[in-house]
Structure formats: C-alpha cells, structure tokens
Amino acid sequence: MDPADERILLAAGRLFREKGFAATTVREIAQAAGMLPGSLHYRYASKDDVLVALMERGVKRAIAAVTEAIAVTRDPIERLRLGLRAHLELLCRGDDSLYVLLYDFRSLPPAAKEGVEKSRGRYEAFWDGMLYEAWGTGRSRSVLDVELVRQFGMGAINWVATWYRPESGRTPAQVADAFWTYLAFGLMREDARPADLDSIFTALMTSPSPEED
Amino acid sequence: MDPADERILLAAGRLFREKGFAATTVREIAQAAGMLPGSLHYRYASKDDVLVALMERGVKRAIAAVTEAIAVTRDPIERLRLGLRAHLELLCRGDDSLYVLLYDFRSLPPAAKEGVEKSRGRYEAFWDGMLYEAWGTGRSRSVLDVELVRQFGMGAINWVATWYRPESGRTPAQVADAFWTYLAFGLMREDARPADLDSIFTALMTSPSPEED
DNA sequence: AGCGTTCTTGGTCGATTGACCAACGCCCAT
C-alpha cells in the first residue's frame, strides 16, 4: 500500500478513535497526515471512503493477528487464549482500525454498510469456528449456542477498549488471560479444564503487577 | 421534569443512538420533539447541554431501575441476576439515555467530562458494592479484583446493545440470565452455586424460544 | 378583564464543513 495512503489511515484512525467520525474534519486528517486537504482528496474521493478503507483494514489486521497468534498450537482451548490475546492487543496497542470498526459502525453511510458488515461477519465466523472446534473436543459444557458465547466473550473483550489504561500496571495480555480463565471456568466441563487453569487464575488474581510480554 | 424538556431528551436520545451526537443536528432534535430550533434553545442553551442532561438522566434511571429490581430479595447472588436483567432491559428496551451514556462518551466536551464521569463512577461503585456483597458470602472463588470482574460482566452486557435484535426470539431478560449463568459458573465455588443453576443453564441453552417476560 | 411571566416563533448570523479544481512542481524514462 502506498505510504501516503497509509499515513492517511493512521491519522484518521487516531482522530476517529478520539473524537468519532462525524466530529473529525477532513482538514484535521490531512494536517495530521502531513498534507493539504486537496492531497487527501486525491487519495480518497470522500471522507466516507476513508472510513470504509479503515474498517476493511481493521478486519484484515484482526484476522491476520489472530491467525498468526494461534498458529503455534493445535489445542483449541489454548488457541482461544492466544486469539483473545491477539485481538485485545490489536485493540489496545495496535493501530486504531479495529477500534473504529467496532465503535464507529453507526457512522457508516447505508450504502457501504453491507460490505463492511460482510467483512465483519467473516471475522465473527472465524471466531465461531474456533469456538466450534473447542466445543468439538468434548471438554466443554453442552453449550448449544456458539453465537451467544461468542457475543459474551467478544463483548467483554471489546469493552476493554473503553476503560483500559496502559499505566494501570496490567498488560492487555494479562487482561485477556484473566478473562479467558473466567470463560474457561464458566464454560468448560469441570473434569476437562486445562491442568494449569487454577494456577494461572490464582497468579493473575493475586499479582496485578506486570510480569510478561 | 417539564414535559417539553422530556420530549427533547427523548428525541435527542433516539437520534444520538442512531447516528451519534456529532452527526445529529439541533434542527433534527427540535423537529423530532415537535418544536422549532429556537424553542429548543430556550430549554437548553447548547447542544452539549442536551447531551449532558441526557447522560445524567441515564445514570439516574439505571441506578433507579437496578435498585428497584434487586429490592425483592436479599440473596446477593440472586440480586446480581436481577440487576443484570434490569440493566440490560433498560439498555435494550428503555429510553436511549443509558445507551448514549455508554456509547457517546467521546462526544462530551472536556469541561463536562468530569461531572458525568463522576456520576458514572457512582453507578460503577454501586455495582462494585453488589459484587462485594456476593463475594462476602464466601460462595465465590477467591477473586480479589472486584473491578476486573465488574468490567468483564458489564462489558459483556453493555456490548449486547450492539447486536441485540428484538425479533431474534430471545428477550433481554433471557440474554441477561444466560450471561449470569456463564458468570456464576465461572466465578463461584463449585460447591456453593445456586441449586438451580444447572437447570436454568440447560433451559436457556436448549430453548431459545421466548418463555418469560 | 388586565397584567406580568413563561414559552414559542421564524428567521438571521458568522463560522465551518465536505467536495472540488486549475495550476504547478517534481521525478523518472527516454
């Protein structure tokens, strides 16, 4: 991708996240990207186009980040842990495309909604697949509604973006692990949980100081 | 409260929820409230004032709804279930003030942020109190970080507003109950869970058809 | 009925917005 296009999306992401799409002006984006409004117009015909491009980038990067993170193991339960980590790290520390995708959906012009919704659906189906594989191990409760579980977990994780502060002393990875233990305790059969679940849980709950990553 | 002020907040809430604060014009709010822009200006000196009033109303109504819902029992675990229900019903079916409070925080002018943040903090402290009482029963795991648990649960619940559709066949109360079982399984000692937890869980998971409320 | 207050009307104001463009500079291929 053209480095100038990249600068635009980076600047737009930061501004959209801070103030929202509608409250951000094209002039601000251009200035933050180090160019004049006319130059931005040359790259993206409209402000809406910037938003759509940014959201599509968000889906792309999220899928890429999670895919890469889970590749190191075949255990579906462990994959969920690593996937949650990757998602939350992208949301808290990566560029702002995933945040904008999640929190500025309202601002999409109706015409573009369908396309972005479809991309977003691909990401959700990706998670449903991971959850289905975990369920397929037989180690979980007889949960029938994978979608409801996904909405539960992704809701908790996505909401972190509204309150997480890096200076809290906890890393996104630690928050993700803590949430994963909540989910594992809540949704897995008691006799089939990861052997080290209790110790992970206790360690995370008793020492909020940063230790890893 | 004056019925005209009420109409303004109601109309503003609906529009802010649909399109966001910045994308909504004062003229639209006035028209939706059945008055001319000048009349709105007489009630609220600025658009920001409408937003702040709406958010304060959101906190007020949320605290009122949850307080009333939990008054029927003294069991802290059951209170959590009823509180989650009340919160989610207000978010999905009530006026839009709670939604705007949660999802348009970015739009607050910096000067007003502190005041609303304080009100919101009161609501969060209210939940922390309920969680602390539940922990105090000794029936929960040795969870030390009440705030993290609250963020986990409230995140999952608040996110429902982004995907819930009434025509799905599930009521907000059923979603809240389902999430409450996830939380109860995940965060309570195995030997001290509600006696009917398993049956509630199974019933909710196997019959997505509406039955109650 | 008469008066003072509360509230609404319908429009104006300057400022800012997104979209747009003619002209220009720069750099690479020839």
Added chain:
DNA sequence: ATGGGCGTTGGTCAATCGACCAAGAACGCT
C-alpha cells in the same frame, strides 16, 4: 535535457452548522 504524468498545492464553493434574538403568543394569577 526534456517531455509527460503522478502527486501536491492552496484556495474556492455552496451548503449546513450551532448559536442567537426580537417579537409576539399563550398562560397563570389576581
């Protein structure tokens, strides 16, 4: 060295924004 085209410049444009107000209508009180 130079011609051609990619990318940028700096500004214009109509439209729309939030804020505001002078005038009068509607109301409650005596």
